[in-house]
Amino acid sequence: MLVRCFDLNDLTPVFDLACSELRERYTPSLFVNLHHYWPEGFIVIEDLGTVQGFILGVMVSNIQARILMLAVRGDRRRRGYGTLLFHRFCAECAKKGVRYITLEVRESNMSAILFYEKMGFQSVGEIKRYYTDGEHAHKMHFFL
Numbered sequence: 001m002l003v004r005c006f007d008l009n010d011l012t013p014v015f016d017l018a019c020s021e022l023r024e025r026y027t028p029s030l031f032v033n034l035h036h037y038w039p040e041g042f043i044v045i046e047d048l049g050t051v052q053g054f055i056l057g058v059m060v061s062n063i064q065a066r067i068l069m070l071a072v073r074g075d076r077r078r079r080g081y082g083t084l085l086f087h088r089f090c091a092e093c094a095k096k097g098v099r100y101i102t103l104e105v106r107e108s109n110m111s112a113i114l115f116y117e118k119m120g121f122q123s124v125g126e127i128k129r130y131y132t133d134g135e136h137a138h139k140m141h142f143f144l
């Protein structure tokens with residue numbers, strides 16, 4: 001198993017994963033653009049030669065990073081892959097001097113909320129109708 005930075009050869013499997021595991025819709029060019037913006041904040045986990053999950057974040061300020069996407073293939077969950085991705089992301093954040101990480105998660109996405117709480121995130125509020133289908137988001141913070 002390998003945790004490494006995204007490269008452009010991963011675009012198709014990562015895009016397919018985003019389409020199958022996430023509810024918001026994205027274009028392939030978004031992944032390319034965000035990769036250029038902060039390459040170390042875009043991390044994949046590979047097993048048996050296949051990308052099984054990824055995490056994608058951006059720097060919001062000198063001290064704040066934001067997780068935009070995190071997904072692990074459905075049949076590979078609860079094996080610690082999400083934890084490995086998040087810990088690598090934290091390590092990259094620490095190198096940049098990040099002090100805290102933020103994210104938004106759907107109110108109905110209990111598995112992700114429980115995952116983030118296990119990682120040490122705290123819920124800091126709600127954003128009404130944050131998602132395109134009108135669902136509210138929990139805003140969560142993690143302090144390094």
Ligand SMILES: CC(C)(COP(=O)(O)OP(=O)(O)OC[C@H]1O[C@@H](n2cnc3c(N)ncnc32)[C@H](O)[C@@H]1OP(=O)(O)O)[C@@H](O)C(=O)NCCC(=O)NCCS
Pocket residue numbers: 021022069070071072073076077078079080081082083084104105106109110111112114115116118
């Ligand atoms: C959230 C997600 C990335 C977690 O990935 P994962 O590889 O399954 O996570 P891990 O195996 O590292 O889980 C670590 C811990 O988080 C908690 N956790 C993870 N999934 C959970 C679930 N479905 N129910 C309860 N707790 C859960 C558990 O405490 C788990 O430890 P344990 O398995 O020893 O009990 C994965 O469920 C996923 O891809 N979900 C769909 C996409 C998504 O919702 N992304 C987040 C959008 S904001």
